[in-house]
Amino acid sequence: MRVIFMGTPEFAVPSLVALDEAYDVVGVVTRPDAVRGRGKRLEPSPVKAEAQARDLRVIEANRITPEVLVVLSELDADIVCVAAYGCILPDSVLAMAPLGCVNVHASLLPRWRGAAPVQRAILAGDERAGVSIMRVVHELDAGVYCAQASTEVADKPCGQLMAEVAELGAHALVSSLADIEAGRATWTEQDASLVTYAHKVEKAEMRLDAADGWLENVRRVQASTDAAPARCVVGGRGLRVLRATAAGESVSAGDVRVARGRVLLGCADGALELLEVKPDGKREMDARSWAAGLRVDQIRWERG
Structure with missing residues (x-):
């Protein structure tokens, strides 16, 4: 299976690694180099660094321009996989690949749609945090999902919990792609009455x-x-x-x-x-x- 992967932060790296070991990653889209951490100098995103270490093709983009879209179309991917890329995707990307576009979202949907699901789960006192593999749609994190996995929140610091959720997401993504390719994936609609939003933590x-x-x-x-x-x-x-x-x-x-x-x-x-x-x-x-x-x-x- 030919895969385009789109992601930027550390959370997305396990998914990229798992995809590269299981499928043919034909392109990696990530945000451009930026001032990160305490060094006050331009640094590549964690996803870019991992992709370069694996000799994968990297496309840097803050948004999907017509020029970027041409490049992606030429990759002839079977599916597009997203994990915290940080950019709204146009319809042209969602419909680009025969098997569609799926996202690794760090919550047990429909709870905690939005930007900071793990932090919100901790602040709200949730017993479990997790990940959902969902179809990307226009509305924020509102797509159907085909897989979920979770772990106890307990007293884990946010960084540790996010790392655990990222690993869960990587495993769930690879397993889900096999089911999607074989046509045996079961998709679940989100219960609108249970939706909560994980707004950015200020x-x-x-x-x-x-x-x-x-x-x-x-x-x-x-x-x-x-x-x-x-x-x-x-x-x-x-x-x-x-x-x-x-x-x-x-x-x-x-x-x-x-x-x-x-x-x-x-x-x-x-x-x-x-x-x-x-x-x-x-x-x-x-x-x-x-x-x-x-x-x-x-x-x-x-x-x-």
Whole structure:
């Protein structure tokens, strides 16, 4: 089977790898090089880097122009596979290949259509997160799906959970293509009454707040990413919280307690224990080491 793959971030890489090992990937479409991470220099997308390492043809495009469409048409693909490409696809792409266009979406549809399904699953306290293999249609993530797979959310950090979901998606995609090619795939319509939307997570949403409960703050830390980190201000100094858990004891909201190597932040209904932090302008460190330099007399914490 001849496959065009479209994807950009790290999440899409396992799907590209699985496709390349199972089928004939005739072209890889990805977003152009951009300033990524902390280096402040142009870098290729994770998908481009993987495709080049595998000696696959790369087409870089922010959108599908008539010129890009000509290139894709000449590849004579049987199917188009998408995983977090980051661009709305025109009808011409959806109808280009005989077997259509399918997407690896990181949620258990119809729950969490949209841009940030894994983060939203964590923030909402979902027990499971997962992936759906769906047909691409005009409406956002509204297509029928032929496969789903899931994993427990538990206390996994967002990065770890996204990596697990990405691997699930890769396996489900390859298996689904075999069923689609053989004409035995079973497609399920989404129940419109169960639809929820995973809007992009804004930085302001991730600010820890003493006026909120400890569970809400723990979930913010768990859902934290470089683009939308969990932050607060302790003693007037900015702090990113990388790992935290329920303290299991009471501390007044807004108070900070450092005792026996533990760092506790008082919330509305309990306390948050910091485990790993990154003070502004400094390296990542365990909370105990960071707290060793604090003067904790009457110190307070607030939103970052």
